[in-house]
Amino acid sequence: MTLSRRKTLGILGGGTVVAATLGWTAFATTRTPTVALAPWDKAGSYDDMRLRALSYALLAPNPHNRQPWEAELIGEATLAIWRDPVRNLPVTDPFARQLTIGMGCFLDLMRMAAAQEGIGIEQTLFPEGETGPVAVCRFVPGDAKPDPLFAHVMARRSHIGLFDPQQVGADAQTVLTPYAQVFANSAEADALRDLASEAWLIEASTADAWQESVDLLRIGKTEINAQPDGIDVGGPQMELLAMAGLFSREAASDPNDPGTISAVEDTRAAIASSPGFVVQTSAGNTRHDQIAAGASWLRLNLAATGAGLAVRPVSQALQEYPEMSEVYAAIHSVYAPDGGTVQMLGLLGYASRTARTPRWPIEARMRNV
Template sequence: MVTRRAILWTGAGAVVLLGAGVAPLLHSDLSKARAPWRMAGTGFGDIRLDALSYAVLAPNPHNMQPWLIRLDGDDALTLFCDETRLLRDTDPQDRQIVIGLGAFLELLRLAAAEQGFGLDIERFPEGEPQPRLDGRSIASIRFVKKTDVKDPLFAQILNRRTSRVAFDQSRPVSAETLNALDKALRPGDGEFEWVNDAANVAALKTICRAGWRVELETDATRHESAMLTRIGDDQINANPDGISLFGPAMEAAHLMGMLTKEKMDEKGSAAYQATLDFYNKNIDTSMAFGWLSTSSNSRTDQLRAGAGWVRMQLAATALGLSMQPFSQALQEFPEMADIYEEIHDFTGIETPAGPTDGRLQGLFRFGYAKPGPAAPRWPLETRLIAADG
């Protein structure tokens, strides 16, 4: 599930001279887009809304925020997927979107538990949609008053960040630290394996570079990402989803016409090359890699993998460890087939032929870096739907 919400503009095209009349325009104020992080847990007068205010902060592919929520009665809700937010080219089986919905459900569970409630969750009550998601619900959830259900990972929800910067090359990631992430998983969340030795890390860097290049060079997937890019404060505050590019350098490049959606979608442009170079640099500074797999690949497995994914990230946050998903090699569009086979071969998981086969659900790089800012989010009220749909 890879999301590129904070690319730093480092290519040659970023070198611009600013006149006195332009400089005052180059600021960054994303307080509106980040308001949901400040609103979480402030008291909505309904336990479900209080818990949902944390759930909408879940990591998800391309920051599409595909969740739609219907409140049912006094103690229940139904989760749906907004089909207008699917990644039709990058995620042709909607697997990554379902993983993001699984992370949403886990943050909902953690937030409810903090207030003394458990969740009775029925996943895919109308059946698992295959091969694509459709209008059927993702989960039916009922809040049940319980005691002793709090989880210490809740404390990290507002601190959680996905790191999209170069990692500190002087700080290795220890086996003890990586094993601590494994302990955050619950039965059914998937199996976590990792490498931190030079040879295996180098091999995975090569695979990640190849997967990233395929996604960027494939016209359909590059175009999909480019059209989902929001550049500068105005665009991001108006549409706090997709891939966000912000900060004075971004604003300057955008004003100069060097950084636009169209330029990002143009092979060989400065924007294209800067994007390629930036992510290659991130890959090259990886200090360790880990992957999450499931024994089969049902929609329910994907939801549970999403829970495992976010639990590991919360545990990493508590340890001061930075973590970024780098899952291009796991994607199912045709041009990725060779890399897809290579990553499964590397991890010793047979390339899956169907939903009953084992499947890699996430690939992550690890290291240490200063935490970045919170990602933009749509306010909770924009994700609620009426009982009549």
């Protein structure tokens, strides 16, 4: 829900009084959750080469910003990476497919960060099956070359707003084709737009799926700093609404609440504004396939950033719960007709840069530091 400053203050019962009482300018400038954003500024600042790589890896894109990773230092040069099941999304990601893709993004960004220092990583995936770590990684100095895509790590964002009307040209699309199928300015893009919008409305009208997102709302600076994951809802306008009792998790749970209706329409508008789509598929759907899909999704995002493009995941159509089954079948019938899996679906276009998103500090995600 996005409101103008005037409308927000008016809702609260008189803009002049509220602004005079709170000191709007002073209030607004103190609403940035600096603690939750600090990991961005600390990236690369650790003495241990493994922690340096991890400090970049934790900036990777991941579903609902759950940041499901944990790390364990082993000896002098090895690292075990785990997926924290406490951060599962049991309704919309019942088989942890999307969260595993997020782990793939994390692992590949860690690899890139190490390679910047000429350090290679010997990685063993799922050495103990599903019950053990996702990966055991041994760092090998002098065994890697820097990856050009790493230059875009600090600028990468998952877009959240509207897209500009500018079309995505053929040259820009070509930059991304190593990582996904790209559809822009075409009938296929129109079909994907309709499908993504339908899937979003299904999620918004499925009580359990919607509530899963509502439960992950972090409202205002204090909550975001205290729990820097999930869906951050910050800024002075939203905090004023929350303080006035006009925005809350209870209100967000109500499909008839004006704020909820506005939020649903905002996402529909974002989907409608997107001139392009990216589709990633894999022949199989093993955990290894999902990790590989995550690496490709990360690289797609970085390549798009380098080309001045914005990407937004809209993977509702790929979620594996009963209410989504028809849309899931529809997209797979077109993009994975021979039994493969559509791993990621995203919007693509030009847009202003999204702000940095909150992150847990590296110390909070370590098992033995």
